[in-house]
Amino acid sequence: MRMRVIIPQFSLNCIELILIFRYLIGLMAMKWKEKVNLAKVPESPGVYIFKGQRGEALYVGKAKNLKERFRYYFGKPEDPRIRRCVERAVDVEFIVTNDEIEALILEANLIKQYQPRYNIRLKDSKAYPYIMVTMSEPFPRVAVVRRPKFESGNLYFGPYPNVSSLRKTLRMIRRLFPIRSCKYRLPSVRKIKPCLEYYIGKCIGPCTGDVSPEEYKNLVKGVLSFLQGRTDELERQLEAEMLEAAKKLEFERAAALRDQLFAIKQTKSATRRALTGAARDFVAVACAEKYAYGIVLFYRDDKIVDKAGFMLDVPRGWSESDVLNAFIEQFYSTYPVTAEEIVSSPLPSDADSLAEMVMKRTGKSIKFREPSPYEENIYAIAINNASRLLAEEIERLGIEEEVVDPALIDLMNELGLRSPPMRIEAVDVSHLFGEAVVGSVVVFVNGKPRKSEYRRYRIKSVEGIDDFRAIREVVYRRLKRLMDEDKPLPDLMLIDGGKVQLEFAMDAADELGVEDVHFAALAKRFEELHLPDDRIVALPYRSKALRLLQRIRDEAHRFAIKYHRNIRDKSKFTSILDFIPGLGRSKRNALLKYFGSIEAIINADVNDLQKVPGIGPKLAQKIYEHLHGEV
CATH class of the missing domain: 3.40.1440.10 (GIY-YIG endonuclease)
Structure with missing residues (x-):
């Protein structure tokens, strides 16, 4: 006897499968x-x-x-x-x-x-090369590595995201300092024949045995000072050594030191900034929806000497301050620290712990602080570079739809934001003398409309003409819904209006405790942008940023007016047909569906009205008489 197994068949749609999956999770x-x-x-x-x-x-x-x-x-x-x-x-x-x-x-x-x-995850950080000085060896050499071993006792400088910058630095080191680049184990028990670099003057030749450890040590000190950006200190040291050699009548060595000193002075930047003080790192991030770019500008001897940059994978829901905090933690807990001060805005939430951690790792005391008014221009350079490099990296990775719109970068610079406002939501209200008051929200992501996320609102808390409170209600309901559903908040919320409309919108955000959303209001009269703290920005008439904001505002206005007209038409239609005996809701809907508008129903004759499902000859005659005042 053969057993027959019957397997029940289930037919589940996609929504049911998703609900079951979420339940199991x-x-x-x-x-x-x-x-x-x-x-x-x-x-x-x-x-x-x-x-x-x-x-x-x-x-x-x-x-x-x-x-x-x-x-x-x-x-x-x-x-x-x-x-x-x-x-x-x-x-x-x-x-x-x-x-x-x-x-x-x-x-x-x-x-x-x-x-x-x-x-937050640093992308491809191991691919960036470093300059290594092998301090673990008696006669250190300079080399390039991509996987630094910080516990080895060697010193690492970098990372260098720009390989051409690294090559330029290496060429400069070898021109200024005749330090070895070979892999010989020195000192050697056997005699080593010098290589070509010794004969052309690019290496001092510690392999010959004619160079004392003290003399070579001074050379290495010069390399380290150069890599740390301390060229003033290096110049003083070389000048003192040159004078000492001249006193001892070592004219050949004095001439070599003179040439070295002259070459170092030539490498200094022609443009000197007014800032003086400690070695500083300026740290900033630029954020898109799924990615961010973290940058560190190394500021030494009153100039930017280099930068390090990293692409970051950003989980959904992280704010810009969260990303900056995580980037600072990962960078300074992993990479070499040569600065005395770390400058960022805002400060990392656990700055004191990070400073202690750096002290424990490197024995170096550092201080975290925000940029002073005199450093705002340097910090702006960090922000602008982070935004530019974010756009370049996203394009390089082939994520074409997320390449940052140039108008957003212009807008970021005009408003003083730390990153481009990738997600902009605009709010507008519409009514006719206080009747049928409605609101709209339109969404633009990376400068493009995302119509599936547009929302419209029937205003509930306002009677009559009160645009200010209507805007407040729309902003409150929109932000609350996004927070309740764990959806991303806008980077910038654009309000149609001026200073007062902006204040009411921000009041709604304050009530909800929303802090990570920037607000601005665009006034139609002079096309001025009203910002918090009574600031007004007049964007250049032909700027990409202004054109984008105008397009977004006009789209919000169009969407609000369209909804307002629909509400008015429905209201008008209902008020006329409500007085017709025997005409219920389903038949009113059937009439509207068949004819499409109130004007078409009024223009229809009795025969046309009878063609609507559910409308007989008597009811058609009654509708016609009521609409044409024959009752």
């Missing part, structure tokens, strides 16, 4: 809470790793007090990006550390190792 996400006993979580500093269904790291974080942090996670975190991560995690792992500084270093290393989905 929700069940699995509860597992980590079942595994963690909050009472046993240590009250000490440490690092935690949320893991996904396949054991992959979703998020790596640090905490001063692990128990307090997980008490927060057992609730419902307010931060949307944290809430998404916690909901998807199925397991969690703790690593206890001695102090917060160790936790910071470990967090940076684990992020680099696991590349978690919900952390």
Whole structure:
């Protein structure tokens, strides 16, 4: 006897499958809470790793007090990006550390190792070359490496995102300092025949045995001073050595030092800035929807001597300040630190811990601070370069739809923003003498309309003519909905109007606690842009930024008027047909669907009206008589 197995057939649509999938994910996400006993979580500093269904790291974080942090996670975190991560995690792992500084270093290393989905991740950082000075050797040499080993005792300078800049620096070093580049182990027990570089004067020749360790050490000091940008100190040192050699009648050596000193002075930038002081790094980021670019400008001897830049993968929901904070943490916990001050706006949230971490790693004392008024122009250079390089990298990676619109870069510069406003939402209201008051929101992403995200609103809290409160209601409802649904907030919210409309819109954002959205109002009369703190910006008449804002505002106006007219037509249609006995809602809808407008219904005769499903001869006659005043 053969058993017959009957498998039931299910027919599920896509929405049902998605709901089932989300339900199963929700069940699995509860597992980590079942595994963690909050009472046993240590009250000490440490690092935690949320893991996904396949054991992959979703998020790596640090905490001063692990128990307090997980008490927060057992609730419902307010931060949307944290809430998404916690909901998807199925397991969690703790690593206890001695102090917060160790936790910071470990967090940076684990992020680099696991590349978690919900952390900011540096892209292709290992590909950037460094200049290495092999201080672990008795006679150090200069070389180029792409995978630095910071624990080796050697010194690394970089990274150099621009390889041509690295080659130029190397050529300059070898022209100014006859330091060796060979891989011989020195000092050697056997005699080594000098290479060509010795004979053409590009190497002092420590392999010959004629160079004392002290003399070579002074040469290496010069290389280090040059790479650190301390050319003033280097000039003083060479000048003193030149005079000393002349006193000793070592004219050949004095002449060589003179030529070296002259060459170094020639390499100095012709344009000197007015700033003086400590060696500084200026750190800034530019953000798009899925990517960001972090940049560090190395400022030494009153000039920018180099830069380091990194493409960043950005999880959904991270604000610009979150990205800047994460970039600073990862860069200064991983790469060499040669600055005395780190300048950024805003400051990293754990600046003191980062300074202690750098001290522990390198023995170097640093200070984090915001740019002074005299440094705003330097910081603007950092921001502009980050925005430009972000656009170039996105284009290079082949993500054509996310190449930053040039108008957005112009707008960023005009408004003093730290990154291009990739997502702009515009608000407008429309009514006729206070009747049928409606509002609209249009969405532009990277300078292009995204009509699927347009929204329209029937104003509920306003009666009569009150554009200000109508705008406030639209802004409040829009931002609240985005926050409730964990959707991205706009980078810039554009209001149709002037100073007062702007104040009412910002009041709605303040009530919701929204801080990461920039606001501006575009007045029609003079096309002036009203900004917070009573600032007014008159954009150049032919500027790309102004044209883009006008296009966005006009689109919001068009969308609001269209909805307002629809409401008025419906209201007019309903008021006329409401007085016709025997004509219910379904038949009114059938008439509108068949004829398309109120004007067409009025112009129809009795025979035309009878063609509508559900409308008989008697009802058609009654409708005709009511519409033409024959009753």
